[in-house]
Amino acid sequence: SASQRPSKPPPVKHYKLNGLTTSNDPKTNRETVLILTPMAKFYDQYWNNLLALTFPRDLIELGFIVPNSREGNIVLGKLQKAIDKVQSGPKAHRFAGVTVLRQDFDVPVSQNEKDRHALAAQKERRAAMAKARNSLVFTTLGPTIAWVMWLDADIVETPHTLIEDLAMHNKDIIVPNCYQRYTENGVQKIRPYDFNSWHESETALKMAEKLGPDDIIVEGYKEIATWRSLMAYELKDGGQIHAETKLDGVGGTVLLVKAEVHRDGAMFPPFAFYHLIETEGFAKMAKRLGYQPWGLPNYLVYHYNE
Amino acid sequence: SASQRPSKPPPVKHYKLNGLTTSNDPKTNRETVLILTPMAKFYDQYWNNLLALTFPRDLIELGFIVPNSREGNIVLGKLQKAIDKVQSGPKAHRFAGVTVLRQDFDVPVSQNEKDRHALAAQKERRAAMAKARNSLVFTTLGPTIAWVMWLDADIVETPHTLIEDLAMHNKDIIVPNCYQRYTENGVQKIRPYDFNSWHESETALKMAEKLGPDDIIVEGYKEIATWRSLMAYELKDGGQIHAETKLDGVGGTVLLVKAEVHRDGAMFPPFAFYHLIETEGFAKMAKRLGYQPWGLPNYLVYHYNE
Ligand SMILES: Nc1nc2c(ncn2[C@@H]2O[C@H](COP(=O)(O)OP(=O)(O)O)[C@@H](O)[C@H]2O)c(=O)[nH]1
Ligand SMILES: Nc1nc2c(ncn2[C@@H]2O[C@H](COP(=O)(O)OP(=O)(O)O)[C@@H](O)[C@H]2O)c(=O)[nH]1
Ligand SMILES: [Mn+2]
Ligand SMILES: [Mn+2]
Numbered sequence: 001s002a003s004q005r006p007s008k009p010p011p012v013k014h015y016k017l018n019g020l021t022t023s024n025d026p027k028t029n030r031e032t033v034l035i036l037t038p039m040a041k042f043y044d045q046y047w048n049n050l051l052a053l054t055f056p057r058d059l060i061e062l063g064f065i066v067p068n069s070r071e072g073n074i075v076l077g078k079l080q081k082a083i084d085k086v087q088s089g090p091k092a093h094r095f096a097g098v099t100v101l102r103q104d105f106d107v108p109v110s111q112n113e114k115d116r117h118a119l120a121a122q123k124e125r126r127a128a129m130a131k132a133r134n135s136l137v138f139t140t141l142g143p144t145i146a147w148v149m150w151l152d153a154d155i156v157e158t159p160h161t162l163i164e165d166l167a168m169h170n171k172d173i174i175v176p177n178c179y180q181r182y183t184e185n186g187v188q189k190i191r192p193y194d195f196n197s198w199h200e201s202e203t204a205l206k207m208a209e210k211l212g213p214d215d216i217i218v219e220g221y222k223e224i225a226t227w228r229s230l231m232a233y234e235l236k237d238g239g240q241i242h243a244e245t246k247l248d249g250v251g252g253t254v255l256l257v258k259a260e261v262h263r264d265g266a267m268f269p270p271f272a273f274y275h276l277i278e279t280e281g282f283a284k285m286a287k288r289l290g291y292q293p294w295g296l297p298n299y300l301v302y303h304y305n306e
Numbered sequence: 307s308a309s310q311r312p313s314k315p316p317p318v319k320h321y322k323l324n325g326l327t328t329s330n331d332p333k334t335n336r337e338t339v340l341i342l343t344p345m346a347k348f349y350d351q352y353w354n355n356l357l358a359l360t361f362p363r364d365l366i367e368l369g370f371i372v373p374n375s376r377e378g379n380i381v382l383g384k385l386q387k388a389i390d391k392v393q394s395g396p397k398a399h400r401f402a403g404v405t406v407l408r409q410d411f412d413v414p415v416s417q418n419e420k421d422r423h424a425l426a427a428q429k430e431r432r433a434a435m436a437k438a439r440n441s442l443v444f445t446t447l448g449p450t451i452a453w454v455m456w457l458d459a460d461i462v463e464t465p466h467t468l469i470e471d472l473a474m475h476n477k478d479i480i481v482p483n484c485y486q487r488y489t490e491n492g493v494q495k496i497r498p499y500d501f502n503s504w505h506e507s508e509t510a511l512k513m514a515e516k517l518g519p520d521d522i523i524v525e526g527y528k529e530i531a532t533w534r535s536l537m538a539y540e541l542k543d544g545g546q547i548h549a550e551t552k553l554d555g556v557g558g559t560v561l562l563v564k565a566e567v568h569r570d571g572a573m574f575p576p577f578a579f580y581h582l583i584e585t586e587g588f589a590k591m592a593k594r595l596g597y598q599p600w601g602l603p604n605y606l607v608y609h610y611n612e
Contacts, residue, residue: 138571
């Protein structure tokens with residue numbers, strides 16, 4: 001009978017969540033980081049940048065969620081190949097764990113930049129993104145994780161010391177400034193990309209009061225003049241890269257979160273939450289849970305330029 | 307070097323969330339159920355009732371979260387002993403997995419029934435409970451789970467076919483009616499215990515409009531006349547035990563939830579969410595996510611009588 005076959009030890013696992021530390025030096029203190037990436041496209045530059053991070057890989061677990069579409073199949077193929085290469089290489093260079101999830105719902109909006117950034121598409125699109133992020137964190141966040149780093153699949157360049165640099169601040173939630181490289185008349189330039197990291201304004205709050213319960217305010221659209229101050233514009237030439245600023249909304253392209261913030265319940269609202277949605281709603285929810293989001297206006301990471 | 311040692315296969319795991327089914331017959335369809343219990347006290351009757359459930363144990367994972375207090379140490383000892391006994395017994399009788407978490411924050415209110423039910427203590431206490439529930443589900447919900455069954459540690463008696471009976475309805479969220487046995491003049495009687503499963507009322511909605519943003523309405527207190535209809539009072543003598551009713555608030559003593567509801571983001575708000583908190587807030591959040599909670603007024607489960 002089944003009971004007489006040789007068997008592995010009973011799978012009982014005890015974890016002290018109160019024994020998990022999050023410190024300003026997770027490398028020395030051996031704190032595990034879960035890097036989470038919703039991935040609608042696979043970019044080699046994302047993967048190479050990930051591999052170039054200096055944080056020890058035996059302290060990094062990776063989690064991906066790939067859309068349930070034909071494009072998703074292609075992404076899955078490329079991702080699988082890239083993972084297999086690293087994880088079958090020298091043991092010392094492998095990540096501590098990798099989970100790849102296939103989404104169980106469809107993406108409502110096409111993936112080209114113009115379509116997906118159209119104001120009319122924002123609510124539906126960002127609700128779907130929020131659900132993808134929630135599925136990913138609810139499904140992969142195990143009991144040994146101290147930090148969660150959200151890293152979008154189209155982040156193609158960051159300092160290699162990204163994790164150490166962000167964790168050093170020892171904040172509940174911290175977000176760098178997400179820019180984009182472009183060329184104008186043959187000259188290499190940079191411009192702000194992510195407008196979701198901001199400080200709240202009286203105007204936006206007054207605006208919110210007049211909205212219906214399901215209406216959302218999204219940031220970065222001239223149709224909606226919120227007068228919020230955007231971290232995107234707070235980059236100071238020659239400024240201290242570790243300068244900190246308190247935020248009310250955050251973007252999710254690169255976002256370091258103490259795991260306890262998610263464990264307490266902070267998720268990405270796929271519905272209007274104080275008229276905010278997805279990562280901006282997450283910041284508000286974290287604040288409702290007693291946590292404070294911070295930003296680093298002079299610390300740059302770069303988004304792919306389509 | 308480390309890379310030359312023999313090594314297990316690289317830990318890459320692929321999961322199709324879209325391949326997870328939830329059907330009206332999870333036993334036949336081999337759907338995994340995660341039973342989650344926040345546990346401030348260990349009752350033998352709870353454990354014996356759990357062991358008496360007829361749903362196959364190889365499809366059941368267990369998750370517990372125990373308070374970070376001196377009382378918690380005692381609970382942990384008893385729980386550990388009980389688990390070890392089952393999990394070191396015949397393999398065919400073991401649960402598929404067991405995770406025990408130790409909470410990382412303290413409980414604000416004492417555990418005796420009178421104190422914890424005092425209206426003044428409700429907000430703080432239920433916020434702590436909500437965080438405990440969130441920590442538990444965020445940390446234990448893995449990619450293979452189809453259903454989550456919340457089962458309080460002081461539920462001492464249920465039909466042994468509980469999981470099959472609730473799942474049969476194939477609802478997003480379903481809650482039985484939680485009663486309590488007591489003796490009056492030597493006669494065994496039952497009375498309603500959990501008042502958190504209800505249908506919304508106009509009175510409560512109007513009441514909510516006048517509240518401050520952090521105020522909550524809790525159910526089951528004469529100080530707050532909400533005029534909501536409570537499922538507790540909808541038990542019909544001789545009624546069909548599988549009669550269904552749509553609900554707006556739910557209690558968490560016994561609560562079956564499709565895992566996708568949590569994965570989409572439904573959690574237990576530890577803050578006022580539409581002036582609701584914890585399990586009642588969870589029902590509202592699930593509704594905002596497009597899911598519908600249901601109740602079974604004639605299907606009884608029993609709470610411990612202190
Ligand atoms: N799993 C999943 N990932 C998505 C979906 N849509 C976008 N993504 C990924 O989510 C992140 C943010 O989406 P993106 O379209 O780049 O947003 P934007 O940069 O704000 O326009 C990127 O990593 C995308 O690859 C989706 O429907 N499902
Ligand atoms: N982990 C944890 N469990 C708790 C805490 N307080 C209560 N519980 C458990 O959570 C469930 C509900 O709490 P209980 O006090 O019975 O609520 P009531 O029946 O509504 O009064 C029970 O299973 C308790 O054992 C706590 O602070 N931490
Ligand atoms: Mn992007
Ligand atoms: Mn109880």
